[in-house]
Amino acid sequence: MAGALQFAASIPLAVYAATVSARLHRLGVRAPGATIALAGGLLAAGFLALCGLVSWTLSRTEVLDLPALVRALQYLAFATGGPGHVVTLGLLVAGIAVPGLLAGLLPRALAVTGLVLATLAELATLALLFDGAALLLPLARFTCLGWLIAAGFLLPRRRTRTHKEL
Structure with missing residues (x-):
């Protein structure tokens, strides 16, 4: 059940990434941030979907x-x-935050x-090298998801004169 739900959760993340990337483009962001947000979001959704499918596979008798x-699939x-x-x-968040700040x-x-x-999310790479760094994973995951919700509400729908062109 958990694997199936995790797989299902990847779909709204991919939709969010595409939507926020399109909104950044519509707001006049021509710098790489909008593309970085799209790439990061699609990769994050893809990894989440793959994890869900591998977890589902682990549930098969x-x-x-x-x-x-089993051990190899657990590592995967x-x-x-x-x-x-x-x-x-973290790439999705950075792709929104940088143009959000500069513009x-x-x-x-x-x-x-x-x-x-x-930055915290990028440091989570260390979890592949040091067991203690795994603490960064839930810390970065849940705070980034909360940040994405806030950014989704606060990112303007239309460009105003106070926004800078990037």
């Missing part, structure tokens, strides 16, 4: 009879749903917080 395969589920998802989620599209405090969270 015929797989459970093969301990070596961790890598895709942990660092793979979180690090690319004045987001409140300064929110944009700077996004940059800090994106």
